[in-house]
Amino acid sequence: MEIYKEFTFEAAHRLPNVEEGHKCARLHGHSYRVEVHVEGRIDPHTGWVMDFADITSAFAPVRSELDHHLLNDIEGLANPTSEHLSMWIWQRLENALPLAAIVVKETPTSGSIYRGR
Ligand SMILES: Nc1nc2c(c(=O)[nH]1)N=C([C@H](O)[C@H](O)COP(=O)(O)OP(=O)(O)OP(=O)(O)O)CN2
Numbered sequence: 001m002e003i004y005k006e007f008t009f010e011a012a013h014r015l016p017n018v019e020e021g022h023k024c025a026r027l028h029g030h031s032y033r034v035e036v037h038v039e040g041r042i043d044p045h046t047g048w049v050m051d052f053a054d055i056t057s058a059f060a061p062v063r064s065e066l067d068h069h070l071l072n073d074i075e076g077l078a079n080p081t082s083e084h085l086s087m088w089i090w091q092r093l094e095n096a097l098p099l100a101a102i103v104v105k106e107t108p109t110s111g112s113i114y115r116g117r
């Protein structure tokens with residue numbers, strides 16, 4: 001069974017490796033949405049895989065690192081594409097949660113999904 005919790009944060013970024021004149025070379029911001037998906041068996045007593053609150057607790061320090069920051073300034077995010085960000089979040093959480101996927105939505109219509117590979 002897979003469950004997930006969705007979080008939001010606000011951040012600015014620019015993409016340093018896009019071609020000259022690309023809109024994303026300019027500093028701009030997003031209201032990011034992140035889904036943290038975890039997998040496991042349903043506990044027969046509680047009826048859940050994990051308390052959603054435990055996902056919230058694990059993500060809280062990661063959210064603090066990202067929220068209202070310039071992503072390019074964060075170690076490991078010098079080129080903060082959606083792809084790099086979903087991998088970066090996975091690496092931050094993989095020891096704390098039985099991850100199945102990290103979904104990063106940069107805009108309502110674009111994003112990335114990282115499943116550990
Ligand atoms: N594969 C990727 N492509 C793009 C990324 C990315 O991280 N990975 N990032 C961007 C920009 O950050 C941009 O802010 C988001 O892109 P886009 O979907 O083009 O944004 P728009 O809202 O302007 O798109 P619409 O055409 O209005 O839907 C670009 N590409």
Ligand SMILES: [Zn+2]
Nearest residue numbers: 024028030106
């Ligand atoms: Zn962007």
